[in-house]
Amino acid sequence: MDHWLTALKGSRVLVTGGAGLIGSALRRTLETAAASVTVLDNLSGYDRATLALLGVDDHDPSLKVGDICDEDLVRVLVDESDYVIHAAAYSTVAGCTRDPATAFHSNIAGTETVLRAVARSRHVRRFAFISSAQVYGHGTAGSDAVQVFSEDQPYSPLNLYAAAKAWGEWQTRFLLGSAQVDHVVLRPFSVYGEGQIPKPGAYSWVIAQFAMYATIGQRLPLNNGGRQVRDFLHVEDVATAICRALTADTASGKTINLGTGRVTPVRRVAELVRAHFPDAQFQDAPRPAQDPLGGCADIACMTEVLGWEPQITVENGIARYVEWLRAVPAAIPDWLRSERDRIASWNGAPVPRSAAEDR
Ligand SMILES: NC(=O)c1ccc[n+]([C@@H]2O[C@H](COP(=O)([O-])OP(=O)(O)OC[C@H]3O[C@@H](n4cnc5c(N)ncnc54)[C@H](O)[C@@H]3O)[C@@H](O)[C@H]2O)c1
Numbered sequence: 224m225d226h227w228l229t230a231l232k233g234s235r236v237l238v239t240g241g242a243g244l245i246g247s248a249l250r251r252t253l254e255t256a257a258a259s260v261t262v263l264d265n266l267s268g269y270d271r272a273t274l275a276l277l278g279v280d281d282h283d284p285s286l287k288v289g290d291i292c293d294e295d296l297v298r299v300l301v302d303e304s305d306y307v308i309h310a311a312a313y314s315t316v317a318g319c320t321r322d323p324a325t326a327f328h329s330n331i332a333g334t335e336t337v338l339r340a341v342a343r344s345r346h347v348r349r350f351a352f353i354s355s356a357q358v359y360g361h362g363t364a365g366s367d368a369v370q371v372f373s374e375d376q377p378y379s380p381l382n383l384y385a386a387a388k389a390w391g392e393w394q395t396r397f398l399l400g401s402a403q404v405d406h407v408v409l410r411p412f413s414v415y416g417e418g419q420i421p422k423p424g425a426y427s428w429v430i431a432q433f434a435m436y437a438t439i440g441q442r443l444p445l446n447n448g449g450r451q452v453r454d455f456l457h458v459e460d461v462a463t464a465i466c467r468a469l470t471a472d473t474a475s476g477k478t479i480n481l482g483t484g485r486v487t488p489v490r491r492v493a494e495l496v497r498a499h500f501p502d503a504q505f506q507d508a509p510r511p512a513q514d515p516l517g518g519c520a521d522i523a524c525m526t527e528v529l530g531w532e533p534q535i536t537v538e539n540g541i542a543r544y545v546e547w548l549r550a551v552p553a554a555i556p557d558w559l560r561s562e563r564d565r566i567a568s569w570n571g572a573p574v575p576r577s578a579a580e581d582r
Contacts, residue, residue: 226470227256227466227467227469227470227471228255228256228257231253231256231306231466231469231470232256232257232258233257233258233259234258234259234305234306234348235258235259235261235303235304235305236258236259236260236261236304236305236307236308237261237263237300237306237308238260238262238263238310239263239291239308239309239310239311239333239337240263240264240268240310240311240312240314240353241260241261241262241263241286241310242262242264242266242268242269242274242277242279243269243310243311243314244277244416244418244419245353245411245414245458245461245462245465246262246264246310247278247418248416248418248458248461248462249308249310249462249465249466250262250278251278251462252459252465252466253466256466261285261287262285262286262287263287263289263296263297263311264286264288264289264311265288265289265290265311266279266281266288267313267329268314269420272553273420273554273556276420276551277418290333291309291311291329291333291334291336291337292328292329292332292333293336294336294340297337298340298343301337301341301344301347302340302344302346303346304346304347305346305347306348306349306469307341307347307349307350308350309334309337309350309352309353311329311333312329312330312333312353312387313325313326313328313329314384315422315425315427316357316382316384316425316427317424317425317427318384318425319382319383319387320382320384321424323383326387327387330384330388331387331390334352334390334391334394335394338350338394338395338398339398341398341399341404342398342401343402347404348405349405349406349407349474349475350395350399350404350405350406350407351407351408351465351468352391352392352406352407352409353409353465354389354391354408354410354478355384355385355388355410355411356372356410356411356412356413356480356520357380357381357382357384357385357388358378358379358380358385358389358392359372359376359378359379360379360380361379361381361515362379362515362518363377363379366515367516368516369452369486369516369517369518370516370517370519371518371519371520371521372480372519372521373521374410374478374521381515392408392478395408396408396476400476405475405476406476407469407474407475407476407477407478407479408477409465409479410480410520411461411481411482412453412454412456412480412482412483412520413427413454413455413456414455414456414457414458414461415428415430415455415456415544416457416458416544417458417543417544417547418458418547419431419458420554420556421556421559423556429453429489429492430496430537430540430541430544431544432559433492433493433496434496434499434541434544434545434548435554435555436503437496437499437500437503438500438548438549438555439555439559439560440502441562442503442504442505442506443496443497443505444505444506444507444508445489445490445506445507445508446489446508446511446514447508447510447514448490448507449489449490449491449492449493450488450489450516451488451489451510451514451515451516452486452487452488452516453487453489453517453519454482454483454484454485454486454487454518454520455483455487455492455537455540456482456483456533457533457543459535460483460533460534460535463531464525464529464531465481467530468529471528471529471530474528477528479524479525479529480520480521480522480524480525481520481525482519482520482522482525482533483519483520483522483533484519484520484522485519486518486519487537490505492537492541493505495537496541499541499542499545500545
């Protein structure tokens with residue numbers, strides 16, 4: 224049996240943000256390992272219908288509905304925990320830019336509250352801070368080159384969301400290093416998977432958006448011709464990686480990319496979605512300001528420290544997402560259904576199929 228499964232068996236794990244996409248996958252994975260999971264979440268991320276799709280039951284006694292800035296509540300929950308995974312965040316880049324007050328509250332003040340409680344606790348065996356690949360920004364080679372991001376390259380945050388993650392990483396090392404509490408910092412790349420519902424005004428969850436657009440007969444907008452590349456990691460793989468990082472001896476004190484090490488152009492995502500919706504059409508769209516060409520994770524540290532590689536390819540992950548969406552078409556939010564006019568207003572012409580694509 225894998226070490227992480229035995230290490231987590233019977234242990235008490237607190238997951239902040241456990242009602243979100245990654246948090247719900249974590250909860251399921253931890254339960255498979257027979258851990259006792261407590262979720263702290265203020266349920267601000269989604270409406271009731273989406274929470275139900277994520278498997279969140281607000282009558283479940285292991286769900287504590289509350290805010291990570293609530294010092295007393297956080298202290299009690301941390302004191303009852305062997306491990307803490309801090310995944311709560313105001314989690315969209317565009318949302319943080321539009322609403323900095325909420326970003327400061329959840330991503331800075333909330334992180335500080337959780338870290339202080341962990342620093343004081345006598346039971347926590349390891350704390351995992353869920354950071355983001357956004358801390359790399361355009362990377363070292365400029366915004367128009369495909370990058371391979373390695374953990375030792377300098378921070379280059381381009382927005383408040385990323386800057387708050389960079390701060391959270393430093394504060395984790397500083398506060399927990401001083402308090403001698405074991406910790407690990409994890410930088411997931413682009414996470415997707417069943418249950419992911421795009422948020423209004425966000426442009427980063429392209430697999431879910433494209434599958435939903437194709438379902439309702441909407442053209443798939445290819446920003447910048449779909450040339451941007453991303454490293455797509457299935458949410459089940461992220462959950463497994465986090466659990467391994469929580470328990471691997473060699474992960475102590477490390478900062479670790481969580482990715483596949485593979486770049487997938489957005490246009491390829493659109494083609495993979497179209498394989499399931501043969502009538503889907505593409506349309507050129509402008510590149511959002513500050514949107515980098517992108518890249519992938521250097522996964523040398525992840526594979527060595529965690530002794531593991533992601534199991535779900537983007538091809539299989541997209542097929543799974545489409546299958547899930549077909550089973551629950553009501554998951555498509557109303558705001559996304561009304562995107563037709565906005566997409567049509569972009570002057571990009573429909574993108575013709577190339578002969579190569581149709582093969
Ligand atoms: N999804 C991705 O592609 C991705 C990539 C890299 C990093 N991350 C990070 O992983 C973590 C989880 O991301 P996700 O995709 O599951 O996001 P999500 O929005 O689905 O989940 C975040 C959860 O945090 C909760 N939350 C927000 N503010 C809170 C507060 N003040 N108190 C209590 N709960 C609060 C929300 O209600 C939500 O359930 C976040 O820290 C995010 O920044 C996500």
